[in-house]
Amino acid sequence: MGNRTYLPAWIAVFVVLVAMVFAEAQNRIIHDQSVRADVYHEAGLIQSRLEGYVNADIQLVKGLVAVLASRPDMTQEQFSEIAAHAIGDKTEILNIAVAPDLVVRLVHPLEPNRAVLGLDYNKSEAQREAALRVRDGGEMVLAGPVELVQGGTGFIGRFPIFVGTGASRRFWGIVSAVIDTTALYEETGVISKDMSLDLALRGRDGTGHQGELFYGDPDIATQNPVLMDIALPTGGWQLAAIPRGGWPDHPSNLWAMRLVLCVAGILILVPTFLACRLSAIRRGAIKILRKREQELERKQVELEQLSAVAQNASDSIVLTDRQAQIIWANDAFSTMTGYPLEEALGKTPGELLNGPETNPDTIREIAEHVREGRRYRTEIMNYTKTGEVIWVDTHLVPVHDENGEVRMVIGIERDVTLAKRHAAELAEAKRDAELADRAKSEFLANMSHEIRTPMNGIIGMADLLADMGLPEEERQYVENIRTSSKALLKIINDILDLSRLESGKLSLSEVDFNLHACIKNAVEMLRPVAQDKGVALNVSYATSLPQDVRTDDGRLRQVLVNLIGNAVKFTSVGQVDVRVSHARDDPYKISIDVEDTGIGLSETQRKNIFERFAQADAATTRSFGGTGLGLTISRHLAEQMGGGIDVRSQIGKGSCFSLTVQCSAPLGVEEPAEAEQIVDLDRLRGRRVLLAEDNHTNRLLIRKYLAGLSIDLIEADNGLRAVQLCAERSPDVVLMDMSMPEMDGIAATRAIRALSIPQPPILALTANAFDSDRDACLAAGMNGFLSKPVNKPQLLSYMASMMNEAEEIRSAESA
Numbered sequence: 001m002g003n004r005t006y007l008p009a010w011i012a013v014f015v016v017l018v019a020m021v022f023a024e025a026q027n028r029i030i031h032d033q034s035v036r037a038d039v040y041h042e043a044g045l046i047q048s049r050l051e052g053y054v055n056a057d058i059q060l061v062k063g064l065v066a067v068l069a070s071r072p073d074m075t076q077e078q079f080s081e082i083a084a085h086a087i088g089d090k091t092e093i094l095n096i097a098v099a100p101d102l103v104v105r106l107v108h109p110l111e112p113n114r115a116v117l118g119l120d121y122n123k124s125e126a127q128r129e130a131a132l133r134v135r136d137g138g139e140m141v142l143a144g145p146v147e148l149v150q151g152g153t154g155f156i157g158r159f160p161i162f163v164g165t166g167a168s169r170r171f172w173g174i175v176s177a178v179i180d181t182t183a184l185y186e187e188t189g190v191i192s193k194d195m196s197l198d199l200a201l202r203g204r205d206g207t208g209h210q211g212e213l214f215y216g217d218p219d220i221a222t223q224n225p226v227l228m229d230i231a232l233p234t235g236g237w238q239l240a241a242i243p244r245g246g247w248p249d250h251p252s253n254l255w256a257m258r259l260v261l262c263v264a265g266i267l268i269l270v271p272t273f274l275a276c277r278l279s280a281i282r283r284g285a286i287k288i289l290r291k292r293e294q295e296l297e298r299k300q301v302e303l304e305q306l307s308a309v310a311q312n313a314s315d316s317i318v319l320t321d322r323q324a325q326i327i328w329a330n331d332a333f334s335t336m337t338g339y340p341l342e343e344a345l346g347k348t349p350g351e352l353l354n355g356p357e358t359n360p361d362t363i364r365e366i367a368e369h370v371r372e373g374r375r376y377r378t379e380i381m382n383y384t385k386t387g388e389v390i391w392v393d394t395h396l397v398p399v400h401d402e403n404g405e406v407r408m409v410i411g412i413e414r415d416v417t418l419a420k421r422h423a424a425e426l427a428e429a430k431r432d433a434e435l436a437d438r439a440k441s442e443f444l445a446n447m448s449h450e451i452r453t454p455m456n457g458i459i460g461m462a463d464l465l466a467d468m469g470l471p472e473e474e475r476q477y478v479e480n481i482r483t484s485s486k487a488l489l490k491i492i493n494d495i496l497d498l499s500r501l502e503s504g505k506l507s508l509s510e511v512d513f514n515l516h517a518c519i520k521n522a523v524e525m526l527r528p529v530a531q532d533k534g535v536a537l538n539v540s541y542a543t544s545l546p547q548d549v550r551t552d553d554g555r556l557r558q559v560l561v562n563l564i565g566n567a568v569k570f571t572s573v574g575q576v577d578v579r580v581s582h583a584r585d586d587p588y589k590i591s592i593d594v595e596d597t598g599i600g601l602s603e604t605q606r607k608n609i610f611e612r613f614a615q616a617d618a619a620t621t622r623s624f625g626g627t628g629l630g631l632t633i634s635r636h637l638a639e640q641m642g643g644g645i646d647v648r649s650q651i652g653k654g655s656c657f658s659l660t661v662q663c664s665a666p667l668g669v670e671e672p673a674e675a676e677q678i679v680d681l682d683r684l685r686g687r688r689v690l691l692a693e694d695n696h697t698n699r700l701l702i703r704k705y706l707a708g709l710s711i712d713l714i715e716a717d718n719g720l721r722a723v724q725l726c727a728e729r730s731p732d733v734v735l736m737d738m739s740m741p742e743m744d745g746i747a748a749t750r751a752i753r754a755l756s757i758p759q760p761p762i763l764a765l766t767a768n769a770f771d772s773d774r775d776a777c778l779a780a781g782m783n784g785f786l787s788k789p790v791n792k793p794q795l796l797s798y799m800a801s802m803m804n805e806a807e808e809i810r811s812a813e814s815a
Contacts, residue, residue, distance in 0.1 A: 316337070
């Protein structure tokens, strides 16, 4: 045995042992990575559901908070109606309680929670402390889970309500919403019977990974779990996940792989030892044997490689003869289907795997391709030996003989059941996201309409009072009403602008314009405010700036007014400098720096300043006001114009906001100048006007606007009545609201256009402010569109213009 003749045998033993150890280690690594990836994927679905459901519930309650902030005198009946409409079928939200001055006055649902009415949080130290924390923080707090009085556990979201603006802004009360933990866990799959994971949730009261464990086994944290952060509106939770029962100790195919490796080792070692033995016995024929041995070893290596590839392939490999009967299959086939090779030999794959729901068209196509000797790849529903349904991606490769006939077919198959399931889940998630987006759009449209309708009356009546020659003190009261109303209207417009930007529905209107004039216009709008505060407002231009550029001048002016306005607002002493330049390599890439000597920003504030509804802090909001949407909208607009906004700042030393906008060279097409329009009131005098409006205040406002023009004003409080009056009185012009009882403005317009009467021009006066609403009005046959609130000059100008167009059309038709 010490003869060097057996040295190759010992080397082979060593190589086989090393290969077996390496293969087993690799198999374990691959198995562990696969199991961990599966856990990560399933835990990710639960994470996304938890974030989606909790954030959706909080957003619904925030909507109620917004309504309460605008209508603090709401009755229980009104609150119940609005809450029922907003909450809908959200069974996980157990109840919502409204506590002005920390005393519960409103609750939903009412009957099961009637006993809560009158509960005074001031009398409970814990409740009072939680309510004051919400008040002082200025934002909602999600606490829990906590034990509920009615049984079970729940999360309690507390939302502060502030009313008034500026110096008159004050804390009004809180809204408490209880989310049932059991319903939440069932909806998100945390306690699903079909789940293959053990879960734990940490971060009670939204304290994240440093918080207390509130769901699951504490031992999960010691078992190297998959960790995921669940983001909440304030704070967050941490999700820990491991496979149910813990991580597997070893791969499921360990002994099968060892058996395969042992067989392969034997196939290597036995021939090697035999060859060495024959070499020792037949020394006389060593040259011939050596040559044959080398040839044998070469073929043997090839065989081992092919065997290793086939046996260790993760995909199922099946060989069938001309009659489609199985002649060989690897272990992956047995693992996937449950049929051992001995049981599968001599049978066709269809006999073993096809079932009642297998698509007959797919079976027929496979047979046709095999018969014709063509490659074919498809997915087919099969059944395992135990009757479990699996989806298989199969790739059939015919092998031809020297005559071109099919000698055998190689089938390479892969189990894609999980992929099919994941695709279905992704499709469902996409549908849910689309429904959520549609609900958001409907909510914004409804909010805009409901607020703009009373705003029309408030602003209109305030304008009428301002023109009545009131004493100075009363005139100041009216001016305060008009200022506050316009501030509220700006908030509404900011929210609608943000919605359009995020949905990609806000488009730019590019025109040629003078850059210096545009910037000067924005600066001069804010110069009186700066002068009142004693703050210098300076503008400087680079010498090589182009005079004329092309982009959306209105949106550029909107961004500049926001940036310069913020600089003036947050600067009490010093100056605000506006510097205009361009990029070195592109004269139409405009850079505008707005630098102030104001209060400045911390690093944390600077990172969050462009977030929606975010301001520096609660104290800043109380001192300076604002919604926190201006900078968000400005950055969106800058990015849509090919640029962006950056900021650098230091606390107490001021800030510098740098705006970049990618303009283009002017096309040389002069835009028509907007000349001041003079309203020809003679076109309106003596006319018959039909006003279709269901709101009494708005009818009164229009009546006052048209007073003194000798106009015969006909009023209709619904769309159906408007159609009837059109047929009976033939008005010269129609003022049409969109949302009315009996028949809305769109349907009424179509009905009027179908009447056999001289068709009057129809002007939409509506609280619906979206572009889609304008398009719908024009498509129905209206001639113009005015979004509420409407002022008197605007209304009279539109009416006179429409009367002029109508007369020109009649003159052209008669000619």
